[in-house]
Amino acid sequence: MQKTAGLIKKRALELLADGTVTKVLGWEEGDFIYDVTPAFFDKETIDSLVFSSFCGSNLSKYLIKACKEQTEGKILVFLKPCDTFSFNQLLTEHRIDREKVYVVGVECKGMLDIEKIKALGINGVTKVIDNGESLNIKTIYGEKTCERSEVLLEKCTTCKSKELVVFDEVLGEKAENENSQDRFAQVAALEAMTTEERYAFWQGELSKCIRCNACRNVCPACSCMKCVFDNIQSGVASKSNADTFEEKMFHIIRAFHVAGRCTDCGECSRVCPQGIPLHLLNRKFIKDINELYGDYQAGEEAGSRAPLVNFTFDDAEPSVIHERGNS
């Protein structure tokens, strides 16, 4: 990790120096190791560019605005394998301009979740040293250790791919996707429940929603100029949820709007301050699409036709929903 961080900074400097790019989109160091912030850098500020096991955030969405503002030269962006899918999807939807971006793919072996570290009872974290397998954690209450695998970001425990699907060059050592769990196991577990159990589960989760819109605003697929939920003319606009219905409405429609476009980058769940497993909504759609319309991975191929703007003559009838399931 340390080595990759070094490579990244070196490469950013070189590309800035030789004029390949005019600015760099990466992660800026914070007060603690885990609080890195996405940031644009130039020659003067590049010093604070970092890369660590806490660079979970997906930078691709920032390119929408950046591409619009970029008049000359290219933007260097560091993308992890899963981020490249989002990048491709944005290309498909004409939201970003490939010509204006220089993609440096960064190999990744899974990013860490400070919340999971704290859930182990490790408080007051001031520094985390990633040894590859285990972590050395410095806290104001003394030193602690834990296994790396215990505190992976949720999205990294079910990593969909270690392949970089788009890049101009690659840095770091390719990681194996060996320990990743079945991406759809949690969805399948929910499907196996009775209707009432599922209702209780989602009622419990969604009622935590405070409608901060972090899930929406971080989502690379949710990049509408104006979201229907912010548009008073849309008939469904709402702010804080005043009724449990509004929570469901917001999350169902959001999941529906990104269905077939969601690359399963997992950012929605990562950023939810209330810890709602929002990815399980999106993954349900992905699972359904795979099962009913054939395997499809959004963002795997730029320009591919999303399943919900596509059809075949012999698609399953909606009654298939009635026919399957156990309850």
Next chain:
Amino acid sequence: MYYIEKAKLSELFSKIAENRSLYLPVKKNGQTNFAHWEEGTEYCDDLKTVKSAKDHFFPQTESLMHFKTEGKKIQINQDKIPDEKTVLFGVRGCDAKSFKILDSVFMSEPQDAFYTARRENSVVITTACSSPDEACFCGVFGVDPADPKADSDVVTWFAGDKLYWEAVSEKGEALTEEIKDVLSSSDEKEVEEEKARISEITKLLPLNNMSLSAFGGDKTDALFNAPQWDKLSEACLGCGSCTFVCPTCQCYDVRDYNGANGIQRYRCWDSCMFSDFTMMAHGTNRPTQKQRFRQRFMHKLVYFPANNNGEFSCVGCGRCVARCPISMNIAKVIKSFGGDK
């Protein structure tokens, strides 16, 4: 000073709950938040609730009135002012201070009837913050996590196997009187030790020594056009997680909902970070995320003190530090204006 054995906490809670509704930190779905206590509810000693205690006085949504049409006539019904007698237990010092800040907004003229009623009907029991987190910086705003007397009715400490109890206001005295049966008298020895321990820990907190000298009611001109805002705001997603977990953010929107029972007028939290905040027919007065971002921090560190005798609208609870999806927060803002010197 009184005490009760930790093992007998539930006795204390049921005693309090005899005449009042008790709210305290409860862990549910992996998260600790304030919740209504009932027989069997398990108290969670993790005081760092995800959402702040402000929800208790200023809920996320609140119905204000209803309109009903009958033919072409309209009938207006005011919603009932809440009259539930409540007790909040396990409030951190920082959160307790936030109530004072909210008071100066909602209880100054024109008074907010809903907020005021809830506030007046409640007793705040603070608990000394036994394990501050690395992101805590309440000291910067004058909160003493070891002895949060300033803004509470009763202060409590967990020390050894006891909970120590000290009433510090009339309301607190009255409550203590009501429940005295379950309490025993005590000296302050263990409490003093605990206070000292906490004070030692707070010295280690990396953000607790930031300086606010760059901020204050008179700093509008100096800060408004500062170049730092560009960099600080550039990654901001414009979500409202910081505002919604913040104990002092108090913006709300008033909306009408046209349902089957006529129209409900309700208020709900709003966030100055949202692109549709204070949206008007002509558009918004802060069209860029930089403007919105600047507004939030200028309000907390400049405009609010300008209108409230120098009081900052932040209590250093650290929630925004923990919750911001992109790890941008008020601490970074303070530091970028020289606060780390």
Next chain:
Amino acid sequence: MQRIGVFVCWCGSNIAATVDVDAVVEAVKNEPGVCFAKNYQYMCSEAGQALIKDAIKEHNLTGIVVCSCSPRMHEATFRKTAEQAGLNPYMVEIANIREHCSWIHKDMKEATEKAVILARAAIAKVNLNAPLQAGESAVTKRALVIGGGIAGLQSAIDIADAGYPVDIVEKSPTIGGKMAQLDKTFPTLDCAACILTPKMVEAAQHPNITLYTYSEVEEVKGFVGNFNVKIKKKARFVDSTKCTGCAVCTAKCPSRKGGNEFNCNLDTRGAVYIPFAQAVPNVATIDTERCIHFKTGKCGICQKVCSAGAIDFEQKDEFIEEKYGAIVVATGFEILDVTKFDEFQYTKHPDVVTSLELERIMNAAGPTKGTLLRMSNKEHPHDIVFIQCVGSRGNTCRDKTYCSKICCMYTAKHAMLIREKYPDVNVHVFYIDVRTPGKNFDEFYRRAVEQYNVDYIKGMVGKVWEKENGRLAVQGVDLISNRRIMLETDMVVLAAAIQPSKGVRNIATMLTASIDTNDFLTEAHPKLRPVESPTAGVFLSGVCQGPKDIPETVSQAGAAAVKVVGLLAKDKLVTNPCTATPNELMCNGCSSCARVCPYGAIDYVEKEVNDHGKREVRRLATVNSALCQGCGACTVACPSGAMDLKGFSNRQIMAEVDAICR
């Protein structure tokens, strides 16, 4: 705020007997925007319309709701009424309180409540209506006729006579269709070829008609007045400009095993063939599946014997793209595959034939040169049994539910012709009903019974089997005498159901014309618009719309031609104003809408927008309103809701939902 008038129609007692129209008027008076409400006996009557017009003027109405019959019935009427009173016609909404309410509910209270709710929904919608202006589009003055049978030919000739160019696309090598295979026609018994071939020649020689035989429609784009059609001219491997139709090649072709479709495969033809002597164009075609040259690369006899040098093995399929203003579908029919009806031994015994096969057997150009012979031993038959309704009027999965209409008459014709020519042959007809409505039809049938002594037996045949003597045993029921009967016969003729041609489904899809469950093309209105498809600019001619005989086909073909001519005579067409329209400030330029548009009506432009003072160039969707037909697929594909549909906007539909769920 709109000023809305609500007009509740009694429809005589059709509505008023079940819906309390006074109560509806009272109930809607307090709805938002409503400033006038009245009921009347017949709103669609002159007086009713006058009432609406007066109210519009007197109360300055900006929108009206008519609570009446289905909008499919009178929406156009009331739109016109509104327009005459100076109101935009799209400020009219209909609450369907007849078909969707009074006619299906009996309880007055229940029906009245529902009528009020439906009215409320229409009021809620009209509150959000905006005046719409229909656009205009030009008309390409050329017609396409798909199918070169009698229906297609008649339509084409009539259109061409009116002065408009017409192209006929026929999938087989010659025009003429099924009628060319018929021997005689009922009820006049004139020879089919004698009356058809002059029409074929007329079409071929008409200066306004272009024939594309051995061709198929590949792709249809566009819309009424502006269809873009791609036609595939399949390679014949014979240069039709050189071929003289001398038929030397067809005689010399050594590959002679394959069946001759024109004679219902009762005899064979060469791999290079001319379907029949009077074929138009009289040009040979090589069947590559049978041609030895195409299979082995050898042979080439036809090329050697052709003195005109017309054989061209290198010929390729040719594609023609043409613009049309109107399209006539005249794809005709085919005979139901009767192999599923094997209780009649059709697949097992050559003496069991379909009526069309019998037609060929009786025809002088047929496999037996017009002599009635048993196909098994080429001997003269003495008894013939006709079985009616094979595959028609049934209710099992192998049957068609409908009556094929023509069978009763052609069976009478066959029976009569046989008895006339071979008085020694006994003819028995098993029937369910004999249906003879038509000019001179019943007289014709009675002649068969009375004059020619044809034995009509009411009842169905249970089974047919071969006897040891090679003859056929027929077991049936006589429902009149109520007894089982057993007949021994030499031939059995099955009056097989007719069904639309197989290709019609594909053509209907290309044309976006709807078809019913039997694959017959649907007419825009079963009574009032019987020759138009619901898709504007597409017209129906002949059996593709439903079973019919030749005179009916010809009259429908003429009617379709008149509709086409009426359309082509216009210089401009008014387009549907209910089209999709994007909100530029909300459009993401993501292309989702364009991907689902069936008309290719959505394009993208780079355009500068002013978003509340912020100017920037964005990629934006634009809708060609001449192409857009207003389906709304794009509106749902658009996540931001930037794409909306005029006349059916998100807000309008949601307002209806709100009004209903209140």
Next chain:
Amino acid sequence: MPINENKEWKPLIVAFCCNWCSYAGADLAGTSRLSYPAEVKIIKVPCSCRVNPMFILKAFERGADGVIMCGCHPGDCHYSTGNYYARRRMTMLFSMLDYLGIDRQRTRVEWVSAAEGQKFAAVMNDFAKTITELGENVKLGDLRCKKQQD
């Protein structure tokens, strides 16, 4: 709505019908005097592909107990492909509702042609029966839309 003592509880059913096939099918049901429950209220849309999932959720929000969408049979869409998109969209939406624990029988898609008046009435009778048996929809509705008991 809780069962009122003097009034039998009746469901509220919203039916979205495409203009070309299903609305005409409903007309035919009317012309043929084939009755189905008055609880069914039809909203006309140009094509089933015009039905936005938001409309369906909106209906539930407002207290609908069942929502049915009818369109032309696949292959018969007046706009040629509209119902194919609608089919995928509704399959996805209904699957999600089911996943969230909303009774799946509350949503339905039926293809009804202009000639199928009989089918239209039969479908509506059956759907209304199903919804009546399921009872009031309490899982997916805005409480503020519930009628107050007086």
